[in-house]
Amino acid sequence: MILKSQVEWVLHCCAILSALPENKYLATKDLAEFHGVPKEYLSKALQSLSQAGLLVSTLGPSGGYRLAKSPSDITFLDVIEAVEGNTPTFACTEIRQKNPCRPKGYCEPAPCGIARVMWEADEAWRQSLRAVTLTDLSRMLTEGVPPALLQKSFEWIMART
Amino acid sequence: MILKSQVEWVLHCCAILSALPENKYLATKDLAEFHGVPKEYLSKALQSLSQAGLLVSTLGPSGGYRLAKSPSDITFLDVIEAVEGNTPTFACTEIRQKNPCRPKGYCEPAPCGIARVMWEADEAWRQSLRAVTLTDLSRMLTEGVPPALLQKSFEWIMART
DNA sequence: GGGCTGTTACTCGGATATGTCTTGTCCGAGTTGTTCGGG
DNA sequence: CCCGAACAACTCGGACAAGACATATCCGAGTAACAGCCC
Numbered sequence: 001m002i003l004k005s006q007v008e009w010v011l012h013c014c015a016i017l018s019a020l021p022e023n024k025y026l027a028t029k030d031l032a033e034f035h036g037v038p039k040e041y042l043s044k045a046l047q048s049l050s051q052a053g054l055l056v057s058t059l060g061p062s063g064g065y066r067l068a069k070s071p072s073d074i075t076f077l078d079v080i081e082a083v084e085g086n087t088p089t090f091a092c093t094e095i096r097q098k099n100p101c102r103p104k105g106y107c108e109p110a111p112c113g114i115a116r117v118m119w120e121a122d123e124a125w126r127q128s129l130r131a132v133t134l135t136d137l138s139r140m141l142t143e144g145v146p147p148a149l150l151q152k153s154f155e156w157i158m159a160r161t
Numbered sequence: 162m163i164l165k166s167q168v169e170w171v172l173h174c175c176a177i178l179s180a181l182p183e184n185k186y187l188a189t190k191d192l193a194e195f196h197g198v199p200k201e202y203l204s205k206a207l208q209s210l211s212q213a214g215l216l217v218s219t220l221g222p223s224g225g226y227r228l229a230k231s232p233s234d235i236t237f238l239d240v241i242e243a244v245e246g247n248t249p250t251f252a253c254t255e256i257r258q259k260n261p262c263r264p265k266g267y268c269e270p271a272p273c274g275i276a277r278v279m280w281e282a283d284e285a286w287r288q289s290l291r292a293v294t295l296t297d298l299s300r301m302l303t304e305g306v307p308p309a310l311l312q313k314s315f316e317w318i319m320a321r322t
Numbered sequence: 323g324g325g326c327t328g329t330t331a332c333t334c335g336g337a338t339a340t341g342t343c344t345t346g347t348c349c350g351a352g353t354t355g356t357t358c359g360g361g
Numbered sequence: 362c363c364c365g366a367a368c369a370a371c372t373c374g375g376a377c378a379a380g381a382c383a384t385a386t387c388c389g390a391g392t393a394a395c396a397g398c399c400c
Contacts, residue, residue: 036259098197
């Protein structure tokens with residue numbers, strides 16, 4: 001069980017988009033070039049974010065993506081679920097019902113105990129990811145980075161908006 | 162991102178094996194039949210548990226698997242990692258190093274902030290799974306089940322040890 | 323000079339191949355219980 | 362009747378296909394900026 005590589009990509013992209021001025025757009029092409037990843041495939045992931053209502057897109061020259069809401073209103077979980085889907089990591093197929101000793105038509109009163117444990121762990125994971133917003137992310141990613149590099153990167157991005 | 166179906170299978174199998182008397186073995190064939198899953202494929206998962214040191218196997222007639230240690234010493238995480246592998250759910254590929262503005266040879270002082278957040282969530286998930294043992298599982302799975310069904314299932318299993 | 327229109331170049335979005343991993347199946351090496359023969 | 366050895370059947374273990382999903386790529390519909398023309 002491992003997350004798609006797209007998850008890493010779009011999180012980095014969101015960090016960049018968080019730094020953008022209001023109503024400015026950045027194209028997939030530039031985001032892909034900045035991170036050294038395949039443009040067309042990154043595009044698919046950004047489409048998912050757009051459909052999830054996290055990004056807004058614009059066509060034509062100087063088009064691209066921008067955040068749909070304030071960075072403080074977008075959590076890691078939002079981004080990850082947009083890419084990975086929001087299905088639980090554990091799917092209970094109710095194999096206890098296959099028990100040959102089980103009387104026909106018997107109805108289980110509660111969810112399977114295994115599923116409950118797995119879902120609880122899943123929820124702990126989600127809770128941890130819900131607690132971090134893009135605002136936090138920006139702070140974390142800029143900490144300890146030389147100001148010169150930050151400035152240069154910012155200019156690189158602004159030159160393409 | 163979704164767990165293998167094998168995870169559900171082996172957890173149910175471990176619950177059965179927890180109920181076995183000391184030094185009694187149960188064959189893959191019977192475990193597969195009880196749960197209504199493909200025998201050969203379940204076998205692969207049980208092999209993983211055996212290699213991980215959670216189960217002990219014996220060959221020949223009346224052979225099969227039994228727990229290698231006390232049910233209270235085996236956690237959900239042990240079982241899951243045996244099947245899924247113990248690689249972190251998030252793999253950081255350090256795409257920040259692809260930043261075109263980054264001076265050559267520059268060395269990052271700390272792990273990427275995104276990776277830190279993801280690993281923390283991963284650890285929360287693991288911690289939650291580490292807290293539940295097979296002893297807890299047995300209790301959960303038997304709660305609320307009619308005693309008649311429990312008795313019948315127990316006899317079904319014992320008839321094949 | 324200002325406004326309108328046609329063009330152009332650039333964007334996203336979905337449809338299309340390829341590789342890798344999960345899922346499923348098969349067969350062989352090895353061992354244990356059984357049975358049969360001999361003492 | 363007891364013991365030992367050969368047999369047979371059953372087990373796990375690893376090697377072998379098929380399908381699903383992640384990865385990667387291509388092309389078309391649509392739009393915004395721009396340039397040129399008319400007023």
